[in-house]
Amino acid sequence: MIFQRCVTAGPSLLLGCLFSPLLLADNRALELKPQTVSAPSVESTTVADMAQYGSKVEIVTREQIERAGPSADITRAMQMFIPGFYVAPKNGPFDYGTYSLLGGRNDDTLILLDGVRLNNRLYGGLYLDTLPANAVERIEVLKGGQSLLFGTQAVAGVINIVTRSPQTRDVSGETNLGVDTFGGTTGDARAERIFSNGLGDLGLLAYVSHNVSEGYQPFRNRDMSNVTDKKRSYEVTTLGAKAIQSLGDDSRLELFYQYTDANLDFAGATNNRKTTNDRVQQIATATFEQRLNERLSYFVKGHINDWDTRYSRVNNTADGGTLVRNHDDYWGFTDWGVQAEGKAELEGGHVLVFGSDNQWFKGQDDVMVIDNNKAEAHALYTQLRPQIDALPDWHPSIGVRHEAMSGGDSATVGMLTSLYDLNANWALRGQYGTAYKLPNAEQLFVNEPGDEIGNRNLKPEKSRNAELGLDYKGLLADRDFSASVTLFKRKITHLITVDDAQWVNGQGQIQMRGFEVDAKLALNEQWNLQADMTRNLTESRAGVTINDVPSFFARSRVGFESQNRLWGAGAAIRYIHDVISSKKVEYGHYSVVDADAYRYLDNAHQHRVSLLVENLFDRDYVTSRSSNVDNLGRPFTSEVRYTYRF
Template sequence: MRLTYWIQGLAALPPLLAAGLAGAAETHLAPLAVEAPGIEETATSDLARLGWEMEVVTRAQIERAGPSADVTRVLQRYVPGLYVAPKNGPFDYGTYSLRGSRSADILILLDGVRLNNRLYGGLYIDTISTAAIERIEVVKGAQGLIFGTEAVAGVINIVTRRVTGDDPEGAITAGLASDGARHLDGRVGDRFPNALGALDLMVFGSHDQSNGYIPYRSEDIDATVSDRRRSYRVANLGFRATQHLGDTARADLFYQYAAGKLDFARPVSNHDTFNDRTQHIVTASFEHTPSQAFDYALRAHLNVWDTDYTRIYNQPGGGTTTVNDGDYWGFKDYGLKAQGRWRFAGQELLFGADSQFYRGADDVLVIGKQTGEAYGLFTQLRPHLEALPETDLSIGTRYNWTADGAEALVWSASIRQGFGPAFIRALAGTSFRLPTAEQLYANDDCCAKGNPGLDPETSREVELGGGVDFDLGRDARLTLEVTAFRREIDDMIDGSGDRFVNISEGVLSEGVELEAGLDFARGWSTGAGVTFVSTERRDTGLQLDNIPTRHGFVRIGYETPDDTRGFAPGDSWGADLYARHVGDVRARGTEYGDYVVFDASGFYAFGPNGAHRLTLTVENLFDRNYATGRTTGASGQVDQLGRPLTAELRYGYSF
């Protein structure tokens, strides 16, 4: 690492962020307990125990993330080290970077099942309903061993809600935002005893709609543009059914249907551009614990995405031209996974196999119907040393191969050593990323052509971290953690020319992440986190596009302690102020970024057990004009603007 670079980065940190770090940062959250957790449910939390850094976004945080919070908005607000830039507000594509990674280096899981598709790769999570989410787990670092392709920088595991007791439960929430956005969601669940054990059934749904905002400055919008706003309409409906089979086994079925009409805002000639989309996600699993020494899980998944893309442009002299008229693009991903865990002589061995199958096509980028298959075998030993009870170790390997002959062998090793309230951890490993169908087969004149001869990308990562967790007494607690990381990517796939190619020189990403948290007085807490990172191509020495050189946050909040009353017995309330900072970002030879944006939220819960809840959230409190990205306009590269000042009021009732 270049010491001068980090000193300059620290000096450039806004005073607000620096002050927050001097005092405290986001409290590091422990994984939440789930009733009778199985091998699949503990896959990510086990990694945190073994030395990987893990962040957990709780249900309470999800509910306070508004306005019109989608998954991207939730991740943007609560995960240190993760940079998120929604393109044009809620329910839109986003740019993601986890410790200096590209979006395609992050794997999205739904209850442990991969959602990344092989058509384009990347993260398509804009239509997942937050009403169905219990928590989100983010595990940082190379995860290719257990999860396969695309888990280069880490995984984001979205954990859906389950029935939690024997009594009926449910909730309904309605919201209205100052920009006219409307939100409605609900869920209901119950447990039904039967001859086999008990059936847990939960049904959920949501609807979001808005005319959106204008994501470009007036001077950057061409005079021919008639549709300036980026609107959306998204609906979700789904269920989870869990059949308990005695005390040792259960079968689970999850299904979500999503439908949406999602606008694209363009600064040039736009008359109407939108995706008309449907998505089906299905997961089915069986988990069994025949003895304390052995448990296993079998899982199948299906992810079907169908989009009709329409693009109509205005002509300078009047009239319109249709570039795309409901042109299809979509994919079907499905797969199987088997995983077992064997405990013997105080040791633990994890092993498994998985397969992913893909079909996809795109009439827009002219990707003909393509299929793909990928398979993997993995094992990981987690030894326990009686002489070192505070030491956790792991070492493992994975072999992955595809039907067209590509293959990858990866490994990882980790250690976490406790010293009372302090700990240190270290890990090293390799990962890989298979080419997408776009990179292999795209054939549109607008963009880089596909290259069927591409090799998979391979990467190597090392990480060293440590921290402390002090109980200061009188309900006060201080946490500090620092992590240094280095990631090298070989054979990086590049599409900046007229054809996708592997770059032999690759990419070097290195940086430092700091987190701190302080709970003080009664109900008060502060938090902050900051990441400095350099992610450069070895052949040019330039930072990769859309990856900031630094980013961070500061938060201060208050929530009434359990024994403190609100306006009436049993009432509670809370509020927080949040600021996020993004440093310089490079895109297409230009720079944007370097801003601080403030958000605020508050809630008041009243009635029996806080059944009624009012939540007020304000995004971009001071109406800052800032850029989340760059795109091509009539005058060249122009800013895509983040959401302006937007307030939302929600009312929720739960039982």
């Protein structure tokens, strides 16, 4: 039934279904760039390992991220390059967004920064609007239910944003300067070097970025009433540093720190004079990794994520005056935790992974009344990856995780994955298991009579997840070709939802199913084509629903690289079918075309000029709805950037 419309439409439409989706990405195989620091990283192999045991993995490279444009935050990069990942930034760069992976909701995907969760457990959502793309080395995407290794909210998948690391023994780096047609400017710089000392290698890296823009008008004139500040501006400054010290050949210590100061407008369609979110975010991690011998390795990671926001809101009144509704009202949170994980290679080639994940949370909110703003969660997990000599082409894994959270019930989940190499070109993969989402502090303890009331008796949301995929990598008409099909199905019980003003567990069951198809074809040495599409089908019972998930979306890209790789260009289109908001209003139904080009000014590839044109045909389209008003996507925007590498 899922493929019926495409298959019965005939060969031409079937090809269109496969290649009309748009993604700006290079035609590259799965590859994780190794560190130059001599001691190998134990932790960074987690995603690549899961690809070998049946989980679908995507890697967005640094080269692809650079195509996202001078003013790109990380949301823009993910929108352009992750197959099957729906992203709709609310009001342009450095703003909240709507996300969906394999039919999941906004917080069904767990976002990590170097393995540290960014989904805050006190307030739920995904906070990506202060992450600069220039600080990111690659983006690793694990699809499907992944609660076994990653815990709550990894219902539809995990996206791990990996920051840049030092990789050269000479002083090196780059600077970028960019400008766009909305008056936006961007500048960033990075420097790095690896030294040798008495302990081993020491790699140092530092970066800085500054993005500022007056923004665009995110609402139609007819939807705005008594509004002074019509554009949604932003100014974001980020400083970061990383140090990696190898301790001999088998141990390493990694320290990371990032500081972000963001001044962000909040757009409003009614009576808005000025609404701002001014925030400071600090993220710090410390990781020690060691290979005890050829068969046993482990890592221990500690982290802290501190977020402090001052919220101000001034409205216009009907008589021409102003009304201050909020003035530097504080809301923020602090997450900190410790994770330890070991990997043992047993006799017979079996691998055992085991770990403990412990996290603590606290917050404060002067805007929303929450009676209890502290929480903690503790988990134990293990996974066995057996080697079956009688079936050398079969690579299975099985595991279990138990997690308990203060203020709510505990959750236990299991997961089975499998990869079978049918031959040199074809592979069959699948995974089946349970995932969970613990209630957050708002859902448990919010106390806003007439608006929201928490429920201390909420149970964790549970889901049963199944994914089945077929992958091909080889030749098509003597050209490099790869393609994959993934079928997925998810049944959710104890759905956490609002009944009038009370947070409750829904009594019914909701089912999400669908498929994802992606393909890449090298037309010749210069031209390449790639595409993806996703179909989501939702079935609900007893009135529980899932909102803001597109029923169908597709993307395609054609790219060209000159033989000497001195210049290149590409064009892409993304199509979004219908999306239903929480107010049962349908939006979506749009296609947006982007284009990009670059030119190196020298054979040494030190000087480069890049161009990105977003929304080439200036399409008026809706990315989300708030208070029954359409939030418009970014209009035609041209961005140019100069890069110098040393």
